[in-house]
Amino acid sequence: xxxxxxxxxxxxxxxxxxxxxxxxxxxxxxxxxxxxxxxxxxxxxxxxxxxxxxxxxxxxxxxxxxxxxxxxxxxxxxxxxxxxxxxxxxxxxxxxxxxxxxxxxxxxxxxxxxxxxxxxxxxxxxxxxxxxxxxxxxxxxxxxxxxxxxxxxxxxxxxxxxxxxxxxxxxxxxxxxxxxxxxxxxxxxxxxxxxxxxxxxxxxxxxxxxxxxxxxxxxxxxxxxxxxxxxxxxxxxxxxxxxxxxxxxxxxxxxxxxxxxxxxxxxxxxxxxxxxxxxxxxxxxxxxxxxxxxxxxxxxxxxxxxxxxxxxxxxxxxxxxxxxxxxxxxxxxxxxxxxxxxxxxxxxxxxxxxxxxxxxxxxxxxxxxxxxxxxxxxxxxxxxxxxxxxxxxxxxxxx
Amino acid sequence: xxxxxxxxxxxxxxxxxxxxxxxxxxxxxxxxxxxxxxxxxxxxxxxxxxxxxxxxxxxxxxxxxxxxxxxxxxxxxxxxxxxxxxxxxxxxxxxxxxxxxxxxxxxxxxxxxxxxxxxxxxxxxxxxxxxxxxxxxxxxxxxxxxxxxxxxxxxxxxxxxxxxxxxxxxxxxxxxxxxxxxxxxxxxxxxxxxxxxxxxxxxxxxxxxxxxxxxxxxxxxxxxxxxxxxxxxxxxxxxxxxxxxxxxxxxxxxxxxxxxxxxxxxxxxxxxxxxxxxxxxxxxxxxxxxxxxxxxxxxxxxxxxxxxxxxxxxxxxxxxxxxxxxxxxxxxxxxxxxxxxxxxxxxxxxxxxxxxxxxxxxxxxxxxxxxxxxxxxxxxxxxxxxxxxxxxxxxxxxxxxxxxxxxxxxxx
Numbered sequence: 001x002x003x004x005x006x007x008x009x010x011x012x013x014x015x016x017x018x019x020x021x022x023x024x025x026x027x028x029x030x031x032x033x034x035x036x037x038x039x040x041x042x043x044x045x046x047x048x049x050x051x052x053x054x055x056x057x058x059x060x061x062x063x064x065x066x067x068x069x070x071x072x073x074x075x076x077x078x079x080x081x082x083x084x085x086x087x088x089x090x091x092x093x094x095x096x097x098x099x100x101x102x103x104x105x106x107x108x109x110x111x112x113x114x115x116x117x118x119x120x121x122x123x124x125x126x127x128x129x130x131x132x133x134x135x136x137x138x139x140x141x142x143x144x145x146x147x148x149x150x151x152x153x154x155x156x157x158x159x160x161x162x163x164x165x166x167x168x169x170x171x172x173x174x175x176x177x178x179x180x181x182x183x184x185x186x187x188x189x190x191x192x193x194x195x196x197x198x199x200x201x202x203x204x205x206x207x208x209x210x211x212x213x214x215x216x217x218x219x220x221x222x223x224x225x226x227x228x229x230x231x232x233x234x235x236x237x238x239x240x241x242x243x244x245x246x247x248x249x250x251x252x253x254x255x256x257x258x259x260x261x262x263x264x265x266x267x268x269x270x271x272x273x274x275x276x277x278x279x280x281x282x283x284x285x286x287x288x289x290x291x292x293x294x295x296x297x298x299x300x301x302x303x304x305x306x307x308x309x310x311x312x313x314x315x316x317x318x319x320x321x322x323x324x325x326x327x328x329x330x331x332x333x334x335x336x337x338x339x340x341x342x343x344x345x346x347x348x349x350x351x352x353x354x355x356x357x358x359x360x361x362x363x364x365x366x367x368x369x370x371x372x373x374x375x376x377x378x379x380x381x382x383x384x385x386x387x388x389x390x391x392x393x394x395x396x397x398x399x
Numbered sequence: 400x401x402x403x404x405x406x407x408x409x410x411x412x413x414x415x416x417x418x419x420x421x422x423x424x425x426x427x428x429x430x431x432x433x434x435x436x437x438x439x440x441x442x443x444x445x446x447x448x449x450x451x452x453x454x455x456x457x458x459x460x461x462x463x464x465x466x467x468x469x470x471x472x473x474x475x476x477x478x479x480x481x482x483x484x485x486x487x488x489x490x491x492x493x494x495x496x497x498x499x500x501x502x503x504x505x506x507x508x509x510x511x512x513x514x515x516x517x518x519x520x521x522x523x524x525x526x527x528x529x530x531x532x533x534x535x536x537x538x539x540x541x542x543x544x545x546x547x548x549x550x551x552x553x554x555x556x557x558x559x560x561x562x563x564x565x566x567x568x569x570x571x572x573x574x575x576x577x578x579x580x581x582x583x584x585x586x587x588x589x590x591x592x593x594x595x596x597x598x599x600x601x602x603x604x605x606x607x608x609x610x611x612x613x614x615x616x617x618x619x620x621x622x623x624x625x626x627x628x629x630x631x632x633x634x635x636x637x638x639x640x641x642x643x644x645x646x647x648x649x650x651x652x653x654x655x656x657x658x659x660x661x662x663x664x665x666x667x668x669x670x671x672x673x674x675x676x677x678x679x680x681x682x683x684x685x686x687x688x689x690x691x692x693x694x695x696x697x698x699x700x701x702x703x704x705x706x707x708x709x710x711x712x713x714x715x716x717x718x719x720x721x722x723x724x725x726x727x728x729x730x731x732x733x734x735x736x737x738x739x740x741x742x743x744x745x746x747x748x749x750x751x752x753x754x755x756x757x758x759x760x761x762x763x764x765x766x767x768x769x770x771x772x773x774x775x776x777x778x779x780x781x782x783x784x785x786x787x788x789x790x791x792x793x794x795x796x797x798x799x800x801x802x803x804x805x806x807x808x809x810x811x
Contacts, residue, residue, distance in 0.1 A: 189404060190404035192596075345612070
């Protein structure tokens, strides 16, 4: 296996909150070995299943998060299983676990014991609320962590009778995993100098708390409370929409035109499409071209500037009504205006830019008789490119 | 040199906003010497957050942006005019004395200044160069503009957030600026680790959109393997969606205005615990004890749960349910989690820094602790040119009169 962490041995005690960290480390080239119960990790039963057939070897959740890892079957509450785990810890550079505070210690398999035997070991514990908070021993889910941790408060719709929204994809675990990975990499760099490892306590609730942008730092600085808005930043004061629906029913996120050049580009685009007679505010839109840059301060001073801004916004909506989301996205970007098509995750893999960058990774799945596209690497390292992705370990493939 | 895990690392840092500055914030908190270079001519305004709200008080201007302070704590700030030959010479010297060069400009900016990777490598053979832009520098969208909401739209993250028959809700903030910064920090650290072991530098060209697209893995597989795209009627239903599937699983109104409880009944055992807390006849019905039934009749179940949570206090409910072994939590406002929940302060999550212009101000800390080399955030974000004397003398060996000369010539 290649990648910047090649030669680094990671042991991961299979768990929901540790899975993503182990995956990132495998993607970086580390040798990652899972420890799971002989009956199979409960994570193997996470939906959805390939062909909707519930089977411990067909969970797509398992496929995604455990790809690139090997697995060892060991019941940690038996002497035999504990011995297997100890042997694995004794050869590890990094242990990642999310069993909950004190759970592995109670089995004689905690950080203290492992580090006494191996001072260079880096031990990463990921818990819902940190090692000291009793809530880490209580149940929590992605939904409850993002609700209490801040992201949910900022996310939803202008109409506040609609519940706030928890975004998808399991981001509470991802954010904790990002901090776990950054932290253990820093610990590996430190170990290069000192020869010593350490214990890292990663708190998923705290990770969500410091991943809310202005919701947290606006409160810290100014005691302001952001309010959620449809498809744009939550803000202490209402702001204009930035998300436009297009002729094909899909959406594009964009800012309003701000620079003199943008108004000219929009006017030119309307002419190119032969729509200049249909758009009522063409004259005002063209005036925008004369302004090198329109600042918010100017907007407050001059009525006309406000009208030009409104015409720019109207032109954007006018175009959206007549174009597909992809056409609007491409057309705005090609004319120098920031815009993003709101893709569904599966649409990303088919996008020409991502295809040109060979983003998706193809994995052979003999049981399906074909290859399957997995998400690509988040970061690539030209000096040490990653090897092919190996499918997640099946029950029968475990040591 | 400090005492943190990264005290031996020096970063020549051009990052800004959050997607870049967030990455080097982590390094600085871990003890790295992060030297942030700003343009004296534009007063550092290439990072718009320098003078952007929210503000701590009535004062405005490029030293009062609280976001800039939040993302740049513990960094050193110097100015350098790269339009001048002398400025370019000084940058070359700084690169020779650094471990990594980091930036999140639009593609090609550093190259145009004459500091593309090939030149950086001439200056220092083993330099690590990490660039981070919206789409990556190679590919059809290589020149496209991006910021957080655009990156998260294109990578699929925005779409995952929404309720049936409503537009995408998005994330309500730049999740991908935070997360792009995290991936960038991972890229820098992994690149430095490779360099520490092999002596080899490299150019890591990160694409924030690509990094974000790695965050929706099971959804891609569901489409690939089962032909079930996330874009389909009734989908996403992101408060209800869960892997594994659970019911009830949602966000329910409680007492007062805009108050909500998040509830996840993970399995049949948690349902029994939930039913005991509810203690109403409907909850005792036998049929609800079965996960399949709860999943098949989720609308009906949600109506019952909604009627039950209505008028109750979300904090009391969450505490009661958690004590019973059910996953539940209030949807917290910023003040409720920052000042209302003592656990966040007890973790040290909101360190106070003494900013040279703003005075004492709290910032986001790190959600981790290290047993041997823990992080520390003690210094506010640098004022413009704040560390010129220190860095040009201590790092580049210039005398005070030479530094004064640079100042007079408009180089720094």
